[in-house]
Amino acid sequence: MIPPAPIPGKHRVDTWPRTAQWVALLFLSALLAAGLDYAGLPAAFLIGPMIAAIIAGTSGATVRVPKVLFGSAQGVIGCLIAASISFEILVTFSDEWLLVTLIVSATLAASSFLGWFISRFRSLPGTTAVWGSAPGGSTAMVLMAGAFGADVRLVAFMQYLRVIIVSLAAALIARLWVDTGSAEIPPHIWFPAIDWPAFGSMIATASAGGLLGRLLRLPSPYFLGAAILGGLLHIGFDVPLQLPHWVLVSSYALIGWSIGLNFTGALLSHAARALPQIVGSILALMAFCGGLAWILSHELGIDPLTAYLATSPGGLDSVAIIAAASNGVDMSFVMALQGCRLVFVLAFGPYLARLISRWVRQ
Numbered sequence: 574m575i576p577p578a579p580i581p582g583k584h585r586v587d588t589w590p591r592t593a594q595w596v597a598l599l600f601l602s603a604l605l606a607a608g609l610d611y612a613g614l615p616a617a618f619l620i621g622p623m624i625a626a627i628i629a630g631t632s633g634a635t636v637r638v639p640k641v642l643f644g645s646a647q648g649v650i651g652c653l654i655a656a657s658i659s660f661e662i663l664v665t666f667s668d669e670w671l672l673v674t675l676i677v678s679a680t681l682a683a684s685s686f687l688g689w690f691i692s693r694f695r696s697l698p699g700t701t702a703v704w705g706s707a708p709g710g711s712t713a714m715v716l717m718a719g720a721f722g723a724d725v726r727l728v729a730f731m732q733y734l735r736v737i738i739v740s741l742a743a744a745l746i747a748r749l750w751v752d753t754g755s756a757e758i759p760p761h762i763w764f765p766a767i768d769w770p771a772f773g774s775m776i777a778t779a780s781a782g783g784l785l786g787r788l789l790r791l792p793s794p795y796f797l798g799a800a801i802l803g804g805l806l807h808i809g810f811d812v813p814l815q816l817p818h819w820v821l822v823s824s825y826a827l828i829g830w831s832i833g834l835n836f837t838g839a840l841l842s843h844a845a846r847a848l849p850q851i852v853g854s855i856l857a858l859m860a861f862c863g864g865l866a867w868i869l870s871h872e873l874g875i876d877p878l879t880a881y882l883a884t885s886p887g888g889l890d891s892v893a894i895i896a897a898a899s900n901g902v903d904m905s906f907v908m909a910l911q912g913c914r915l916v917f918v919l920a921f922g923p924y925l926a927r928l929i930s931r932w933v934r935q
Contacts, residue, residue, distance in 0.1 A: 586629065586632040586633045586634045586635075587633040587634065587635050591635070591636055594629070594634050594635065594636045595636055597629070598622075598625055598626065598629050598634065598636065598830065601625040601628065601629070602621055602622040602625040602626070602826060602829070602830070603621075604621075604625075605620075605621035605622070605624050605625050606618045606620075606621030606622060606826075607621075608621070609621050616740065616744050616825070616894045616895045617744075618821075618822045618825040618826060618829075619740070619825040619826075619828060619829045619894050620740055620741060620744060620829065621829070622825065622826040622829030622830050622833070623737060623740070623828075623829035623830070623832050623833045624737075624829075624833065625829075625830075625833065626829060626830040626831075626832065626833025626834045626836075627737070627833040627836045628833075629833070629834065630833055630834045630835065630836040630837050631836055631837065631838050631841060632838075633837075633838065634834065636834070637831075637834055638827055638830050638831045638834065642827050643795075643827055643828070643831045644783055644795040645779065645783075645795070645824075645827075646823070646824035646825075646827035646828050646831075647783075647793060647795035647796035647799070647824075647828070648778075648779030648780065648782060648783045648795045648796070648798075648799040649775075649779055649799075649816065649820055649821065649824040650796055650799075650824055650828070650893065650894065651779065651782055651795065651796045651797065651798065651799025651800035651801075651803060652775050652778055652779050652782075652799050652800075652803045652814050652816060653816055653821065653893070653894075653897055654800045654803070654804075654893050654897070654904075654908060655778070655799065655800050655801075655802075655803025655804040655806070655807050655814060656803065656807060656814045656816065657897055657904045658804055658807070658808070658904060658905055658908060660808055664905075669906075669909070672873075673909060673910055673913050674913070676865055676869075676883075676884060676910060677910065677913050677914045677917050678917070679861075679865065680708055680858075680861070680862060680865070680884065680886065680914060681707075681708070681914070681917055681918060681921065681925075683857075683858060683861045683862075684706045684707055684708050684858055684886070685703060685706070685925050685929060687702075687706050687854040687857055687858055688702040688703035688704075688705065688706035688707075688854075688929060689702070689703070689929045689932060690850075690854065691705075691706070691847070691850045691851065691854055692929065697724075697727060697847050697850075700718070700722055700723040700926045700927070700929075701718070701723040701724045701727050701728055702731075702929075703723075703922070703925055703926040703929050704718035704723045704728045704922065704926060705718075705723075705727060705728045705730070705731030705732060705851070706731065706854055706858070707732075707918050707922055708858065708862075708886035708914060708918065714728065714732050714918070714922075715728050715729045715732060723926070726844075727844055727847070729835055730836075730841070730844045730851070731844075731851055731855075733832050733833075733835055733836065734851065734852075734855065735855045735858075735886065735887065736832060736887055737832070737833075738852075738855055738856075738859070739855075739859060739885055739886055739887030739892075740887055740892075740895065742859065743881070743882060743885050743887060743892065743895050744895055746878070746881055747878055747882070747895055747899040761818050762818055763817075763818050763819050763822075764817065764818075764819060765817055765818070767815070767817070768813070768815045770813070771813035771814060771815035772815040772817070774806075774812050774813060774814055774815075775814040775815055775816060778799055778802055778803045778806060778812075778814060779795075779799045779803075781802060782795070782798035782799030782800070782801065782802035782803060783795035783798050783799060784798070785798045785801070785802055786798020786799070786801075825894065858886050859885075859886060862881075862884040862885060862886050863881065863884075865880075865884045866880040866881040866883070866884045866885075867880075869883070869884070875903075875906070876901060876902070876903060878899060878901065878902055879901075879902050879903040879906055879907060882895060882896045882899075882902060882907045883906055883907045883909075883910040883911065884910065892907065892911055893907070893908065893911070896908075
């Protein structure tokens, strides 16, 4: 059910001081994250703050995560991915290039068809529907959509809503598929002893990687820049990257807030008319990708959770967080598919958007 548009009044959150808004957001985020973590859900410290931020955003909260903090959080997650990958990811690309290409092409074709289908209802313009349905990095898709004439607000709504639905579904499925009956989960060490060379390497990699990403004009430059640079340093030179738990949790929260706070009451009201089609397209794309995961698992013997996360149409960073938090997942295969799909979307997205827009006008 869509929340009603904000009504001015003394109980509106936007009348609160900014400090009070941040305190309320922190409290609600901690409460939800602790509950999800106690339930054993992966990525609880991402999803909890995300849900809290949605509640705050639709209640009129005016606070936003500063860009420098959001970029820093993406850089930390990029280092997390870099520390998790190995030379095996290159082997995956070389050995499974045909399989990866077929799966990515099928997913892109399915999302484009769904974008065309939504646009046929005349609720959304063709380019908006295509960019909103594109299974790539949500932030990159929103930025590119504006450059190609789409309604950025609706693209953001579609992208962030899919990230939330897919993240929740992936976290729940990870919880169901991972057998923890005989495994004892180690306690979180929030403040481990700092290995200053490794910790400094992580900070330097996140900073330099973000700068490199901006210079190369990469989508999600801080995340991809840090992941690429960190991967090269980690694989090629065995550079250690220390990621204390408190740094990771802080980064998860910043990313969750950045996504959730974009859900304002005005944006939801603007998108209300197209909501059934949007949700239906998200569920259809999830079902299609689930079918691809089933084929990978049953026909090729790939671990079911690895197959599901690799084909999941969620945000690249969100899926990476869930994969890193789940035991037994082949991180190399997940990132190979997810990264290849993002490249395909960036390469062919503008052409598909223009093509489908012409089809809709005919």
